[in-house]
Amino acid sequence: MALWPQIPLEDTFGDVLRKAMRGNRIDTHSLAQRTGIASSNIDAWLRDRGTATPDEARELARALSLDPEKLAVRAENGWHPPGIEVSDVRHHPQDPHPSNGYVFFLDGGQRAALIDPAGIPSNLLRILRDGAYHLQYILITHKHADHCDATADVAGAFPNAQIVMHAADAAAIGSLAQRALKVRDGEELPFGDNAAIRMLHTPGHTDGSSSYLFKSTLFTGDTLFAGSVGGAFGEATGYDDILNNVRSKIFTLPDDTVLMPGHGPPTTIELEKAHNPFF
Ligand SMILES: [Fe+2]
Structure with missing residues (x-):
């Protein structure tokens, strides 16, 4: 019926990071300690300023019980579902x-x-x-x-x-x-x-x-x-x-x-x- 407008993913890389940090009760400081990534970088990503490299994303994923490869792709904004229509x-x-x-x-x-x-x-x-x-x-x-x-x-x-x-x-x-x-x-x-x-x-x-x-x-x-x-x-x-x-x-x-x-x-x-x- 009505055409689906091409709309962006609801959550940015920063949103995914924030939800996983909150869900795992891990703050920026301890995430930085666990991953060796600077707190200032993590804070910037949480505000959607810049993004992690694939290797950094894999480190974050391991600390947050996320899937490392999927998060690495996400950090590069490398996936969006194709347009999907259902007739009814x-x-x-x-x-x-x-x-x-x-x-x-x-x-x-x-x-x-x-x-x-x-x-x-x-x-x-x-x-x-x-x-x-x-x-x-x-x-x-x-x-x-x-x-x-x-x-x-x-x-x-x-x-x-x-x-x-x-x-x-x-x-x-x-x-x-x-x-x-x-x-x-x-x-x-x-x-x-x-x-x-x-x-x-x-x-x-x-x-x-x-x-x-x-x-x-x-x-x-x-x-x-x-x-x-x-x-x-x-x-x-x-x-x-x-x-x-x-x-x-x-x-x-x-x-x-x-x-x-x-x-x-x-x-x-x-x-x-x-x-x-x-x-
Ligand atoms: Fe809601």
Whole structure:
């Protein structure tokens, strides 16, 4: 359907470095000691000024439990996923947020589900009204405002749509949480006559972070980005949970599964296994 704009990776080399340092509880000083790299260089890279050589990137990776070869390629900005289109998935920006929203379709476009109602409501409603279809679900990946701050407006405009999210994040939508379906890990939502949407609970970015699988497309929210992972902001869950959930719940899906993240370009499981330095 809509063409995917060629957008850059969500995370720079500096972002990857920062997330891995925070996740491993290693500060600049101790990373410098472990790698023999000057603190001033590490600080500069964290601010996206300059980048490590491939050999320096391998040293950093070994100290941070990242994949050395994948991080070396990343330091040279040497990878971006190819343009990926899925015929029954439409992407839209969530202005003023830098996040991705999606609508996916069934039954020749007559039935649809929305991933993450966020952004300026009038813009979003104009996008959602572009087509005569029944919006069956409003699926929320997690509680951050750039993924759910337009929930009330969309739910008001589409009163028959079922709001779906994990209970741990439901407070973010206020009183609407009462009418939200609180899904659990592995639960399947019937979609049309013969299809289903499967929820995978993938906490760590937030405790209620959820990924939704429709056919061979997985909407990962801020759990997994092309070439990176989301920041660990959960209260009860964190960095190790993100990595473990990706390995056990996402990377166990078929390699050709398309991943549609909450930020940055789409990718596939095969590409992430080959290029994501966190794995
Ligand atoms: Fe987020």
